[in-house]
Amino acid sequence: MLLLLLIAISVIQVSSPAEELFLESTSSGIPKMDIAVVDFVRKNLGPGSTGAAKPHEVIVNDLKLSGRFNVFPMNTLDTVTMHKKNIAVFIEGTIDQSKGNTIFECFLHDAYSLNLITGKRFNVKDNAVRKAAHLFSDEVVYQLFGEKGIATTKIVCTMRGPKGKDVCVLDYDGYNPVYITRNNYINLTPAWSPDNQAVYYTSYRDKTPALYKTFIYTGQTVRLTPNAMLNFSPTSNPIDSRIAFASTVHGNSEIYIMEGDGTDIARLTFQGSIESSPCFSPNGYEITFTSDRTGSPQIYIMDSEGTNVRRLTFEGKYNASPSWSPKGDKIAYQSMVEGVFNICTIDIEGGAVQQLTTKSGNNEHPSFSADGRLIMFSSTRAGASDLYIMNADGSNQTRITTGGGYEFPEWSGR
Amino acid sequence: MSMPAALLESVKRDPFKKAVTVSLVLHLFVIISFTLHDMMKPRQVVKKAYLFDMVNTRPQPRRFAAPPVAKPREVKKQEPAKKTVEKPKEKAISTKKAKKEEKQKEEPKEQLQDEPKETVQEKDAPQTLQNEMTISQPDFPFKYYYQQIINAVERNWNPPQELLGSEMQLAVEVKFRLLKNGQVTDLEISESSWNTILDKLALRAIEKARIPPIPGDESELTITYRLVLSRN
Amino acid sequence: MKENVKKIVLAAVAGACLLTGCAGQVAVVNRAEWEQQKQEIAALKAGIGGLQTSVEKLHDEEMKQLKLINADLRVLFSDLSRNLNVVSGKLEENQYNLEKLSKTTTQLTERKFVVRSVAGRDSLLQDTVVAEDKVDVQKLFKIAREDFNAKDYERARKEFEELNAKFPDDNLADDCRYWAAECYYVQKKYKEALEQYREVVEKYPTGDMGPAAMFKMGLCYKGLSDKKNMEKTWTDLISKYPNSDEAMQAKARTGN
Structure with a gap:
C-alpha cells in the first residue's frame, strides 16, 4: 500500500509542465516548385477566333490545381524578376489563330541557364484547345516530376436534371460536360471501368434499381443485374475488372462481387447489418466498405474473397463512402462531425486520422486523383452541392463547378 | 464518557464495525508513517524529480x-x-x-x-x-x-x-x-x-x-x- | 510547506479510498446477511413451487401460446445479438482509445528516455532498446504492407517473413505470417501459400488470423483443384470457428 501511494505521488510529481516542452509537432509539407508562366505571344494579328480558350490560362489553372507548383503568371518574359523570386523554371509560347484552327507552341525552360527542357506544337480545332493545353500540362509535370500529371483525366458524377438525376462526365477541371444518361429517371453512384472506357451506375430506367454499364464513347448500354431489388454503389477491380457492389437481394444491404459482364455473382458479407459503398484497393486485392454491424456506420476492410474483415475507423459516430488512395496507404472517407459530413483520411496501418475539411455544409464522396495528390469531393458549403478539388493534405480547396446539383464524383484513372 | 463507551459496546457487538475500526487504525498508521517518512526528506525528492541536466x-x-x-x-x-x-x-x-x-x-x-x-x-x-x-x-x-x-x-x-x-x-x-x-x-x-x-x-x-x-x-x-x- | 499539506490531503484521500474497499469486502463476508438471504431464497423457492403447480394446470393453454412466444423470443434474440454487436463495437472503440492512450504514454516515456540518454548516456539504455523494438515492428509492418499494396509481392513477402522471424513474439507475428501467405496467394503460388496459412493456423490458433487463414487454405486447395481437401478444410473451419465471418463464407461456398 505504501508502495502504491509512493507510485501515485511520484507520477504526479513527474508529470510537471516541463514535459510539454518536448511535445512538438513536425509539419511535413510537400515542397512545391516555383514556376512562371508567361502569356503566350500572339502571332499573325488578324481576324483570329476569340471564342477559343487561351492555352496559357488553362496551363496556369492546371499547374495551380496540381498541388505541385507555386505558379507565377507573367505578362512578358522577365528573367530579372524570375531570378529575384528564385523561380526554377518557366513556360513560354506562341499562339496563332489566324487560319481557323488554333496553332500554339509551348516551351518549358530552366530559368537559370535558359536551356530548353521540352517543347510541343499543337494544331487543333478551337474546341480542342483545352485538351491540348492539358496535354502540355501533363508533359510539364512528367518532365519535372517523373510522373504523369492528371490534367487529362475526367470525372464522372451525377447532375440534377429536370426530372431525375443524370450521370455525366466532366473534364477534371469541371469543363466540357458530356451526359451519359438523359432519361428523366434517377441515376446514381457512377463509377469508372478500369480502362476508363465505360461507366457503371445504378439506374431506375427499367423501374427497378439495377446496375448498368454504358460505354462513354459509343453510348452502348448493358444491364448487369437481373434481380428486382436495389443494387447500388458499384466499384470495379483495377486488375481483373470484376465488380463489387451493394445489393438487397438477401433482405438487407450486403456486398456482392461479380464478373465485369454481370455473371458469377458471389456474396461476400454475411452479417445481418447494412453493408454498403465498397471500393477496391489499388492492387485489386482488398475491398474497403461501410458497415453498421456495431450499431453505427464505420469503415471496414476485407479482402476480395470476403475474408479477414477488420475495422478501420474508431473515431466518430458516422463514417461512410470510403475511397482508397492510388498508393494504397490511405483511405479517404466522410465523417459526421457536429452534424455535418467532413472529409477525413486515415492511414491503413496505424490508423492516424486527419480531418481535411472544416467548412460548413456537407462535404461528401471523396475520390483520389490518379497520382494520389488530390482529392475531389462534393460540398454544400456554398449552398447547392458543387464539386471541389483539394490537395490530399486538405490545403488549396478549389471549387470547380458552379450552379449546383453535382454529386457522387469519381475520378478516372490516367 | 457515554459516547466512547457506547461506541465500544457497539463495536464489540458488530464484527463489521470491528473490522472497520481495525482497518481504520491500520490505514491511519500507514498514512501517518508515510507522511512522516516523506517529511523527513522532502527536498531530496523534489530535486530528483526536476532532473536539472535535462534542462541543460x-x-x-x-x-x-x-x-x-x-x-x-x-x-x-x-x-x-x-x-x-x-x-x-x-x-x-x-x-x-x-x-x-x-x-x-x-x-x-x-x-x-x-x-x-x-x-x-x-x-x-x-x-x-x-x-x-x-x-x-x-x-x-x-x-x-x-x-x-x-x-x-x-x-x-x-x-x-x-x-x-x-x-x-x-x-x-x-x-x-x-x-x-x-x-x-x-x-x-x-x-x-x-x-x-x-x-x-x-x-x-x-x-x-x-x-x-x-x-x-x-x-x-x-x-x-x-x-x-x-x-x- | 504547501507541498506537504497537499501530500497529506492526497494521502488521506487515497487512504479513504482503500478503506472503503476493505470495508466493502468485509460486507461481502457478513454472515448474518448471507443467512438472511438464504432464507429469502428458500421462501422464493417455495413460492416458485406453488407457482409451478398452478402453471402445470395451465399447461395445455400454454402449449398453444408457446409457439407465439417462441416467435417473439426469436425476434428478441436477434435484437439481443444485434445489441451484443453494438456493445462489442463499443468495446472495440474503448480498446482503441486505450491503445491510443498507451501509445501516447509510451511516446512520452520514449521522449523521456531520449532526453535522459542524452543527459547521461549510461542510464536507461536497456529500456530504450525495448521501446525501440516495439515501434520498429509496426513501422516495418507498415512498410511491408505498402509494398504489398504497390503489387511488389515478392519484396513484401520477404519483409513479412523477416519480421516474423525477427519478432516471433510480437502481436503482429501472426499477421506477418498471414500476409506472407497472402503474397504467395495473390501470385497464385498455392502450394507455398498453403504451407504458410497452415503455419498461421497451427502456430497461432488463438490469434485473429486463424479463421481467415483456414478459409484461405480451402481456397488454395480450390486453386490446386483438390476438392476433397477444400471441403474438409472448410468443414473443419465451420466446426472450429463457428461464429466467424469466414465460417459463413465457407457455408455459402459449400452450399450448406
Whole structure:
C-alpha cells in the first residue's frame, strides 16, 4: 500500500509542465516548385477566333490545381524578376489563330541557364484547345516530376436534371460536360471501368434499381443485374475488372462481387447489418466498405474473397463512402462531425486520422486523383452541392463547378 | 464518557464495525508513517524529480541543429551546382573519397563545419552531417534538376527515430546510376551506417523515388547521395 | 510547506479510498446477511413451487401460446445479438482509445528516455532498446504492407517473413505470417501459400488470423483443384470457428 501511494505521488510529481516542452509537432509539407508562366505571344494579328480558350490560362489553372507548383503568371518574359523570386523554371509560347484552327507552341525552360527542357506544337480545332493545353500540362509535370500529371483525366458524377438525376462526365477541371444518361429517371453512384472506357451506375430506367454499364464513347448500354431489388454503389477491380457492389437481394444491404459482364455473382458479407459503398484497393486485392454491424456506420476492410474483415475507423459516430488512395496507404472517407459530413483520411496501418475539411455544409464522396495528390469531393458549403478539388493534405480547396446539383464524383484513372 | 463507551459496546457487538475500526487504525498508521517518512526528506525528492541536466541538454542540440537546418536548405539549392561545376574541373574525375576530402579542406570557411569543432570540447558531439547529393557530371546546367531529385528522394526518407538507439546521428551513403528516363540502376551502398534497417530504408528511399527524366543532352548521370538520420 | 499539506490531503484521500474497499469486502463476508438471504431464497423457492403447480394446470393453454412466444423470443434474440454487436463495437472503440492512450504514454516515456540518454548516456539504455523494438515492428509492418499494396509481392513477402522471424513474439507475428501467405496467394503460388496459412493456423490458433487463414487454405486447395481437401478444410473451419465471418463464407461456398 505504501508502495502504491509512493507510485501515485511520484507520477504526479513527474508529470510537471516541463514535459510539454518536448511535445512538438513536425509539419511535413510537400515542397512545391516555383514556376512562371508567361502569356503566350500572339502571332499573325488578324481576324483570329476569340471564342477559343487561351492555352496559357488553362496551363496556369492546371499547374495551380496540381498541388505541385507555386505558379507565377507573367505578362512578358522577365528573367530579372524570375531570378529575384528564385523561380526554377518557366513556360513560354506562341499562339496563332489566324487560319481557323488554333496553332500554339509551348516551351518549358530552366530559368537559370535558359536551356530548353521540352517543347510541343499543337494544331487543333478551337474546341480542342483545352485538351491540348492539358496535354502540355501533363508533359510539364512528367518532365519535372517523373510522373504523369492528371490534367487529362475526367470525372464522372451525377447532375440534377429536370426530372431525375443524370450521370455525366466532366473534364477534371469541371469543363466540357458530356451526359451519359438523359432519361428523366434517377441515376446514381457512377463509377469508372478500369480502362476508363465505360461507366457503371445504378439506374431506375427499367423501374427497378439495377446496375448498368454504358460505354462513354459509343453510348452502348448493358444491364448487369437481373434481380428486382436495389443494387447500388458499384466499384470495379483495377486488375481483373470484376465488380463489387451493394445489393438487397438477401433482405438487407450486403456486398456482392461479380464478373465485369454481370455473371458469377458471389456474396461476400454475411452479417445481418447494412453493408454498403465498397471500393477496391489499388492492387485489386482488398475491398474497403461501410458497415453498421456495431450499431453505427464505420469503415471496414476485407479482402476480395470476403475474408479477414477488420475495422478501420474508431473515431466518430458516422463514417461512410470510403475511397482508397492510388498508393494504397490511405483511405479517404466522410465523417459526421457536429452534424455535418467532413472529409477525413486515415492511414491503413496505424490508423492516424486527419480531418481535411472544416467548412460548413456537407462535404461528401471523396475520390483520389490518379497520382494520389488530390482529392475531389462534393460540398454544400456554398449552398447547392458543387464539386471541389483539394490537395490530399486538405490545403488549396478549389471549387470547380458552379450552379449546383453535382454529386457522387469519381475520378478516372490516367 | 457515554459516547466512547457506547461506541465500544457497539463495536464489540458488530464484527463489521470491528473490522472497520481495525482497518481504520491500520490505514491511519500507514498514512501517518508515510507522511512522516516523506517529511523527513522532502527536498531530496523534489530535486530528483526536476532532473536539472535535462534542462541543460535541451538547448545544446539546438545550437548544433539550428544553423545546419536553416542553411543546408539554401546551400543545397546553390552549392551542389557550384561544387560540381568548379571543383571537379580542376581535378578531373577524382574518386568519391578524394572529393570528400577536398570539400572538407575547402569548406572550413563555412560556419557549419567550424561550429561543432569548437563545441567538441564540451562533449563528444558528433559532426553534424546533412543529406547531401553529388552529381558526377561537372557542369550539368539544369539547376532545378538537383532540387527535384532531392525532393523526390527525401519525400521517402522518413526513418524512425528509434533506429538511432543511443547515437546522435547515423549516415548512410548510396551510389546509383540514373538513366535518361529517370530510372535508377546499379543502386548500391557505398558507405554503410552499420544499421541494416537504416541501410535498407536508404536503398528503399532511392528506389521508390520518382526522379524526373534527365533534361538536355546528358544520357546518364552517376549520383552519390548521403542520407542522414539525426536526432531532433 | 504547501507541498506537504497537499501530500497529506492526497494521502488521506487515497487512504479513504482503500478503506472503503476493505470495508466493502468485509460486507461481502457478513454472515448474518448471507443467512438472511438464504432464507429469502428458500421462501422464493417455495413460492416458485406453488407457482409451478398452478402453471402445470395451465399447461395445455400454454402449449398453444408457446409457439407465439417462441416467435417473439426469436425476434428478441436477434435484437439481443444485434445489441451484443453494438456493445462489442463499443468495446472495440474503448480498446482503441486505450491503445491510443498507451501509445501516447509510451511516446512520452520514449521522449523521456531520449532526453535522459542524452543527459547521461549510461542510464536507461536497456529500456530504450525495448521501446525501440516495439515501434520498429509496426513501422516495418507498415512498410511491408505498402509494398504489398504497390503489387511488389515478392519484396513484401520477404519483409513479412523477416519480421516474423525477427519478432516471433510480437502481436503482429501472426499477421506477418498471414500476409506472407497472402503474397504467395495473390501470385497464385498455392502450394507455398498453403504451407504458410497452415503455419498461421497451427502456430497461432488463438490469434485473429486463424479463421481467415483456414478459409484461405480451402481456397488454395480450390486453386490446386483438390476438392476433397477444400471441403474438409472448410468443414473443419465451420466446426472450429463457428461464429466467424469466414465460417459463413465457407457455408455459402459449400452450399450448406
